[in-house]
Structure formats: C-alpha cells, structure tokens
Amino acid sequence: MNAEEYKTKLSDYFYGSCAGISVALAKQTGLLDVFYATNSPLTISEIAERNNSKDRYIKELLGSLVSAGVVEISDDSTQFHVPEEHKKHLQEYSVLCAFPTAFAERFNALTECFKKDGPYGINYSQSTSVCKLIGENKNCEGIIENQLLPAVPGLKEKLDSGIDVLELGCNTGLVLIGLATRFPKSRFLGGDVVETSIETGRDMASSLNLKNIEFEVLDIMDLPTDFSDKYDWCFVQDVIHDLPKPDKGLSELYRCLKRGQVFSMIECTVPGSMAQHANNLHACYYYTASTFMCLPSSFQQADSAAAGAMWGADNVRKALYKAGFKIINETVSESDEFITHFVCQK
Structure with missing residues (x-):
C-alpha cells in the first residue's frame, strides 16, 4: 500500500464514522422508525410531526443520511424515503452503528486501564x-x-x-x-x-x-x-x-x-x-x-x-x-x- 492509498483508507474511516454516528442518532431519536412505518416519501415537516421532533434538527440529520446514501431524496430536495428492500439491512446495521456510542462511554475509563x-x-x-x-x-x-x-x-x-x-x-x-x-x-x-x-x-x-x-x-x-x-x-x-x-x-x-x-x-x-x-x-x-x-x-x-x-x-x-x-x-x-x-x- 503506497502513501496515497494509506491516506485514502484513513479518510474513508473518518467519513464512514461520521455516517455511522448519524445512523445511530437517527435510530436513537426514532427518525428511522418513521421511515420503517411508511412506504411513501415524506417531507421534513411530515417526518418531524410523526416523530414529535423539531424540523430544524430533522433537516440537518437528514442531510447527513442523504449524503451517506442511507436515505433517498427527491430531485427537488423536498421528499425523503427508505426503499422497502433496504429497511431490513438498515434495522440491523443501525444497532451496530450505535456500538461506538457505547464504546465512547468507556473511553476515559479504558484509557486509565492502559x-x-x-x-x-x-x-x-x-x-x-x-x-x-x-x-x-x-x-x-x-x-x-x-x-x-x-x-x-x-x-x-x-x-x-x-x-x-x-x-x-x-x-x-x-x-x-x-x-x-x-x-x-x-x-x-x-x-x-x-x-x-x-x-x-x-x-x-x-x-x-x-x-x-x-x-x-x-x-x-x-x-x-x-x-x-x-x-x-x-x-x-x-x-x-x-x-x-x-x-x-x-x-x-x-x-x-x-x-x-x-x-x-x-x-x-x-x-x-x-x-x-x-x-x-x-x-x-x-x-x-x-x-x-x-x-x-x-x-x-x-x-x-x-x-x-x-x-x-x-x-x-x-x-x-x-x-x-x-x-x-x-x-x-x-x-x-x-x-x-x-x-x-x-
């Protein structure tokens, strides 16, 4: 592996971690449950209403999920959805994406163990x-x-x-x-x-x-x-x-x-x-x-x-x-x- 390939690998880990923590947050806040419960595309306001959340936070988190390819978006950037065939995998991996948050709880204590x-x-x-x-x-x-x-x-x-x-x-x-x-x-x-x-x-x-x-x-x-x-x-x-x-x-x-x-x-x-x-x-x-x-x-x-x-x-x-x-x-x-x-x- 040359230096440029090594740099790309580390870059992928960083950006992937950003996507993963966003999926974990979407799970924790109930945002993903809104997508699981419908087959129809939804607007930000509809998602926020169904999830009893603030529109502004929903919009920002959706930006992360769309950028990562986890949630799909309409061409006019007004509607969002998760295809039915993707939901099973999202349910499985959203749990795994939450593990780093649990790891983080132990981070300082684990540092002391070293x-x-x-x-x-x-x-x-x-x-x-x-x-x-x-x-x-x-x-x-x-x-x-x-x-x-x-x-x-x-x-x-x-x-x-x-x-x-x-x-x-x-x-x-x-x-x-x-x-x-x-x-x-x-x-x-x-x-x-x-x-x-x-x-x-x-x-x-x-x-x-x-x-x-x-x-x-x-x-x-x-x-x-x-x-x-x-x-x-x-x-x-x-x-x-x-x-x-x-x-x-x-x-x-x-x-x-x-x-x-x-x-x-x-x-x-x-x-x-x-x-x-x-x-x-x-x-x-x-x-x-x-x-x-x-x-x-x-x-x-x-x-x-x-x-x-x-x-x-x-x-x-x-x-x-x-x-x-x-x-x-x-x-x-x-x-x-x-x-x-x-x-x-x-």
Whole structure:
C-alpha cells in the first residue's frame, strides 16, 4: 500500500464514522422508525410531526443520511424515503452503528486501564448501555433456528416434551424468552450479573405472560450449590471469554448439567493469526469490541485470564476439555465465520 492509498483508507474511516454516528442518532431519536412505518416519501415537516421532533434538527440529520446514501431524496430536495428492500439491512446495521456510542462511554475509563498503575478492567455493570446494545444486536429467531436447534441432536423434541434449561450471561434474555414462548412445556432460567438486564428480562417475560421462565442475578463463577446436576441443557453466548476465570465458569456449568446431557457454547473463534487479518474490517470490529468490552471484563486483576474475544478456537477447546466436557460437534455460523457453536456433553 503506497502513501496515497494509506491516506485514502484513513479518510474513508473518518467519513464512514461520521455516517455511522448519524445512523445511530437517527435510530436513537426514532427518525428511522418513521421511515420503517411508511412506504411513501415524506417531507421534513411530515417526518418531524410523526416523530414529535423539531424540523430544524430533522433537516440537518437528514442531510447527513442523504449524503451517506442511507436515505433517498427527491430531485427537488423536498421528499425523503427508505426503499422497502433496504429497511431490513438498515434495522440491523443501525444497532451496530450505535456500538461506538457505547464504546465512547468507556473511553476515559479504558484509557486509565492502559496505564501500568491504572485499574485492570471495567465491569459490564459500569456501563449498562453496552448490555442493552448487545441484547438488541441478537437476532433471536436466527440464533434459535440456525444455531441452537439444528446443532444439538434431539433438542427440539426434548424442549417440546419439557426439560430444565439454564442460560448464563443471558443479558436481557431475548433468546431465552423466544425459547420459552415456543416451548411452553419446558422450564427456563436466565442468569446474569447485571441487575438492570435481569430486571428488563423479567419485565419482558411478564408482559408476555410467560409462566415457564425466571430470571435471577447469578455469577457464573459462583453458582448456588443446589444447581448441581439440575439442568438438561445449559447454554451461553459470547460469555466465557468475558470471564476473569473462564475455567471456573466452565467448571460451574459442568457441575450444573445432568450426566449425559448437553452444553451449548456459542463463542468467538476468529481463525488464524493477527497478521492473517491485516486489512480485514470484519476482524477489526471484533478486535475493537474486545478492546472496549470483552478484555476489560476479563481482566479484573493481575491473575485474570484476560482472554478477550480473540482467544481463538484452540483455547476454547482446551478450556472445554479441562472442565470435563466432550465436544460432540462444532458448527460455524452461516452468517458470521468468526462465530462457532460448540456442542458438548457431560
């Protein structure tokens, strides 16, 4: 890469970040919801009225979105719309575009963590907006249909008949609520260390009148003694690499599972070395998310594992074997090659 190409790349990152933060603001203010709710082009005044917003701010933000090609505009610059075929992708990526705003909340605290005499890490409970975005970013139906049910032999039939299920690090429990809704004969417990996430999960379950699901504040590395040999299926999603002591968390999960039953671990498994991912923006996202979120969570003290999201498939396998699990199969996500579902047995 010559100097001019390098300059262009950095310029693209800067301008792209401007577009991304504008999409995040449009999501947060409800502007995008106005476009999702109509197939017809709208004027600035119509958009502002439907969104209960000031015309002037709507106009300026639309300028950014139009310039970035996110929103389309009429030739006379009076009407705006998002084509129907674009809306699904805008809904997905508007959540992702909001992640830098959550990263920014941690920016100063993370800066201190870099210092030799600074703190080691940051708890998720210190910036709950990160947890909210992680929950929003989960395609619950896709996870259930494409990652969980097909990969575990006989799981759907067991859930239909009624089993005890435990998810730890469940955040707001969106995936667990999806399962509880679909399989009313099974019993579900979701646990997380962030109390506000658990409260949100309880509220959502209550609003749906679900009687087969509960949420508790639980520490995966120190679970109640009466959880031993209690559950027919346990699962975690992007959790183990966040733990200061992954081995302890996996040992606790092993203890909770009934003999012969299955544990599902959906985990980041970016293949290869850092050099192999040079100029790969997909890998850049994972390294960035790990720097701001995963590493600070997993690096709480000097003897922490400090795994982070990029710890790699080989280390995942070693940790599972060390805890006593037998890996039955591994399934790489169809939508993200950096995510693998490890199906294990006690």
